[in-house]
Every structure is written in C-alpha cells, then in structure tokens.
Amino acid sequence: EPEVTQTPSHxxxxxxxxxxLRCVPISNHLYFYxxxxxxxxxxxxxVSFYNNEISEKSEIFDDQFSVERPDGSNFTLKxxxxxxxxxxxxxxxxxxxxxxxxxxxxxxxxxx
Amino acid sequence: QKEVEQDxxxxxxxxxxxxxLNCTYSNSAFQYFMWYRQYSRKGPxxxxxxxxxxxxxxxxxxxxxxxxxxxxxxxxRDSQPSDSATYLCAMSKTSGNTGKLIFGQGTTLQxxx
Numbered sequence: 001e002p003e004v005t006q007t008p009s010h011x012x013x014x015x016x017x018x019x020x021l022r023c024v025p026i027s028n029h030l031y032f033y034x035x036x037x038x039x040x041x042x043x044x045x046x047v048s049f050y051n052n053e054i055s056e057k058s059e060i061f062d063d064q065f066s067v068e069r070p071d072g073s074n075f076t077l078k079x080x081x082x083x084x085x086x087x088x089x090x091x092x093x094x095x096x097x098x099x100x101x102x103x104x105x106x107x108x109x110x111x112x
Numbered sequence: 113q114k115e116v117e118q119d120x121x122x123x124x125x126x127x128x129x130x131x132x133l134n135c136t137y138s139n140s141a142f143q144y145f146m147w148y149r150q151y152s153r154k155g156p157x158x159x160x161x162x163x164x165x166x167x168x169x170x171x172x173x174x175x176x177x178x179x180x181x182x183x184x185x186x187x188x189r190d191s192q193p194s195d196s197a198t199y200l201c202a203m204s205k206t207s208g209n210t211g212k213l214i215f216g217q218g219t220t221l222q223x224x225x
Contacts, residue, residue, distance in 0.1 A: 044215070
C-alpha cells in the first residue's frame with residue numbers, strides 16, 4: 001500500500017541551527033502539506049503546496065519556514081534558525097485530486 | 113470559541129463495548145469531516161471520510177455528521193484492545209486536496225481486555 005515516507009524519524013538540533021525535514025509523498029498525489037504537533041497539543045496546519053507553490057499557510061508558518069519540492073519526488077520543510085518552541089512532531093501529508101489526506105509517520109524535532 | 117472542540121478524555125471501556133466519540137464545531141463552512149486514529153508518537157491514520165450530513169459505515173466503525181447541530185460522531189462497535197489510541201476529528205472547508213484540515217484535540221481511548 002502506498003504511503004508517505006518521512007526522514008529522519010528523529011532530529012536533534014541546537015537552537016539557531018537550520019534543519020531540513022524530508023518527505024516523499026504518495027507518487028500520484030498532487031497536493032502536499034506540513035503539519036506539526038507540539039507534545040500534548042493538537043495537530044496544527046502549517047502549509048499546503050500545489051503546482052510548485054504555496055497555496056495556503058498558517059500564522060505559524062513565518063519567514064523562518066520554507067518548503068520546496070526540489071526534484072519532483074521529495075517535499076521538504078526548512079526551518080532557518082530553530083527556536084526551542086519549534087520542538088514538535090512534524091507531519092507531512094499528501095492528497096490526490098478529490099481524495100483525503102494521508103499522513104506520514106512524522107519527524108520528531110528536538111531543539112536544545 | 114474554538115473552531116473544533118473535542119473532549120480529550122481519557123475514555124476507558126471494557127472490551128466489546130460500543131464507543132462513542134464526538135466533536136463539535138463552530139464554523140458552518142466546514143463541509144468535509146474526517147476521523148483519524150493516532151498511536152503514540154505516530155502519524156494520524158485515516159479511518160473515515162465523510163462529506164456533509166449523514167452516516168457512513170465501514171466495518172465496526174460508523175461516522176455520523178449532523179451539520180444542523182454542528183456535531184460529528186464516531187461509533188466503534190465491539191471495541192478491541194487494539195482500538196486503544198487517540199482519535200482525532202478533523203474537518204475542512206474544501207475537499208482534502210486543497211483545503212487545510214482543522215483538528216480537534218483528540219480523545220484518548222483505552223479498551224481494557
């Protein structure tokens with residue numbers, strides 16, 4: 001069964017460092033998303049991406065965040081200068097035309 | 113008022129019980145309603161996907177949407193210990209391809225053998 005794959009499963013980084021979280025969406029999907037979940041809190045939308053551009057973003061997704069689809073298969077989330085409060089699970093999701101969103105297993109980001 | 117409200121529980125039931133999980137919402141623009149199951153430190157797994165009001169059944173799971181009351185439910189029949197997880201409701205103003213999902217807090221369910 002096709003699935004969304006995320007790497008790494010766990011990333012530890014020092015405050016102020018840049019991190020790149022990677023995702024391989026389901027191959028025939030066209031719409032891509034990043035969500036995050038701070039421990040004990042709800043899953044929150046960050047950004048949606050379609051046709052090589054951002055289609056919607058939340059207030060959380062400020063100038064420190066960026067997304068890219070560099071090679072037609074990977075979808076990345078970059079955090080330029082990490083803060084302690086960026087520590088969370090980050091989930092990538094993808095969907096096709098008129099289909100529901102499928103989520104990856106997540107990357108646990110710990111900023112120290 | 114929060115856009116989506118869900119009682120976090122925890123909810124503990126004996127094996128075989130019927131479980132009822134619920135969410136309320138405030139935004140009448142929501143059209144698509146989903147239930148996800150999430151195991152600890154894992155990604156949300158889609159269980160049910162419904163559009164507008166009505167019922168949808170899939171095996172032991174039934175999803176209900178009442179748009180007039182802004183209320184959605186997930187029923188689990190013959191609950192099993194393997195159903196122990198956190199159940200997230202999610203909703204969208206547009207279909208899943210272009211809209212962002214708004215999630216509830218999640219309800220933690222424990223099914224005891």
